[in-house]
Amino acid sequence: MIDSYSGASKKAGMPPGSLIHIGNVQEEDSRISVIDYGRDDLEEPVVETVEELLKFREKESITWVCLEGLKEVEIVELIGQYFDIHPLVLEDILNTHQRPKFEEYDDYLYIVLKGLSLKPDENSDHGGFSVIYEQISILVLEDFVFTFKEKKDELFLPLIQRIRTSNGRVRSMGPDYLAYAILDSIVDQNFVLLDSMDESIDAIEEELLTNPTADTLIGIQRLKRELIDVRRSVAPLRELLSSILRSDTKLIGEKTQIYFRDVYDHVLRITESTDSYRDMLASLLDIYVSSVSNKMNEIMKLLTVFASIFIPLSFIAGIYGMNFENMPELKWQWGYPAIWGVFIALPTVLLIYFKKKKWL
Known part of the structure; x- marks a missing residue:
C-alpha cells in the first residue's frame, strides 16, 4: 500500500516544527553523497558530517547534496540550522506521508513527491509486480540542491552519469536545471511502471479469453488496488508542476521554464494512462463476470x-x-x-x- 499512518500518532501533542521521523524505516544508517560541479570541473568528495558542506558555500559552483535514509533526524536538523531552512519544512521532510506539493520561500524552494519503483512478483502468473513508494524531498537554494530520500537506490544514477561525463547543458546551467533533471528522473520512472502494468493487463486479458479462473479475479483486483495507489501519487503532480510554472521566483530562470513544461507534459501523459488503465480493468472485471456467467x-x-x-x-x-x-x-x-x-x-x-x- 502507498502509505501507512502507523507512526503519525508520535506527533500528537507536540508543537509545530518538532523534528521526528514518521514512516517506515527504510535505511538504518543515513548516507550523505555530494557532487560539486561547474562548467569545467567536477568533484565528488566523501562527506561524513554536515559541517563539511559549508566549505562549498565559498565556491562558485553548484553543489548537489543527497541524503539517503531519514532515520538520523540530527542530520536533517543540522542542515536546517546551517542553511536556514524553516522548521516546518524540515518537519515535512521527516514526515514521509506528505502529499506532493511545491512551496516557495524567500531563499529556497521546497518540492516533495513520491518516487515509484517496481518489485517483481515471482509467484504471479501474470508477470505481476508490487510498487515500492518512496518520499523524495527537494530543496533548491541559490547554489545548492538538497535531495532527501528514504532509501539507498540507483534512481539518480543515470543523472549522475550525465553530470560526470557531460560538459553540456546540465553542467552549464544552474541549480534550477538540476532540480528539473531530478524531477524528470523521478517522473520518468512512472513510464517503466506503466509499461509493466500494461504487460500485466495484456496477460490477464488473454487469460480471460481462454480460461478465466479465480486467480484471474485476484489478479484484476490486485492491479486495481495498485493503480488506485499509483494514481493517488501521480495526480497531485499536475498541481505541483502548475505551481512551479506559475511561480515568479528568481531561483527558476526563464530558460528553465520550458523544461518544467516538458515534465508537466509527461505528468499529463502518465495521468491519462492511469485513467485509461483504470477503465480497462473495469472492463476486464465485467468480462470476467460475463465469462463466468457464460461458463455457468x-x-x-x-x-x-x-x-x-x-x-x-x-x-x-x-x-x-x-x-x-x-x-x-x-x-x-x-x-x-x-x-x-x-x-x-x-x-x-x-x-x-x-x-x-x-x-x-
Whole structure:
C-alpha cells in the first residue's frame, strides 16, 4: 500500500516544527553523497558530517547534496540550522506521508513527491509486480540542491552519469536545471511502471479469453488496488508542476521554464494512462463476470439437456412400475425389448431435435 499512518500518532501533542521521523524505516544508517560541479570541473568528495558542506558555500559552483535514509533526524536538523531552512519544512521532510506539493520561500524552494519503483512478483502468473513508494524531498537554494530520500537506490544514477561525463547543458546551467533533471528522473520512472502494468493487463486479458479462473479475479483486483495507489501519487503532480510554472521566483530562470513544461507534459501523459488503465480493468472485471456467467450457462444447458432426455424415460418407467393387475403390456412377451427400443429411440429423436434447434 502507498502509505501507512502507523507512526503519525508520535506527533500528537507536540508543537509545530518538532523534528521526528514518521514512516517506515527504510535505511538504518543515513548516507550523505555530494557532487560539486561547474562548467569545467567536477568533484565528488566523501562527506561524513554536515559541517563539511559549508566549505562549498565559498565556491562558485553548484553543489548537489543527497541524503539517503531519514532515520538520523540530527542530520536533517543540522542542515536546517546551517542553511536556514524553516522548521516546518524540515518537519515535512521527516514526515514521509506528505502529499506532493511545491512551496516557495524567500531563499529556497521546497518540492516533495513520491518516487515509484517496481518489485517483481515471482509467484504471479501474470508477470505481476508490487510498487515500492518512496518520499523524495527537494530543496533548491541559490547554489545548492538538497535531495532527501528514504532509501539507498540507483534512481539518480543515470543523472549522475550525465553530470560526470557531460560538459553540456546540465553542467552549464544552474541549480534550477538540476532540480528539473531530478524531477524528470523521478517522473520518468512512472513510464517503466506503466509499461509493466500494461504487460500485466495484456496477460490477464488473454487469460480471460481462454480460461478465466479465480486467480484471474485476484489478479484484476490486485492491479486495481495498485493503480488506485499509483494514481493517488501521480495526480497531485499536475498541481505541483502548475505551481512551479506559475511561480515568479528568481531561483527558476526563464530558460528553465520550458523544461518544467516538458515534465508537466509527461505528468499529463502518465495521468491519462492511469485513467485509461483504470477503465480497462473495469472492463476486464465485467468480462470476467460475463465469462463466468457464460461458463455457468453452458453447464446448466448441458444439465438441462440431460434432464430433458431422462424426464420422458422416467415417466414411462414410472407408469410401468405401478404394478397394477390389468396392464396388458406386462404379460406381452416382447414388452421388455419394446421398452428398450423406446428408451433408445426417444433420446435419439430428442438429440436430433436439439441439434436442429442449435441448443447443443
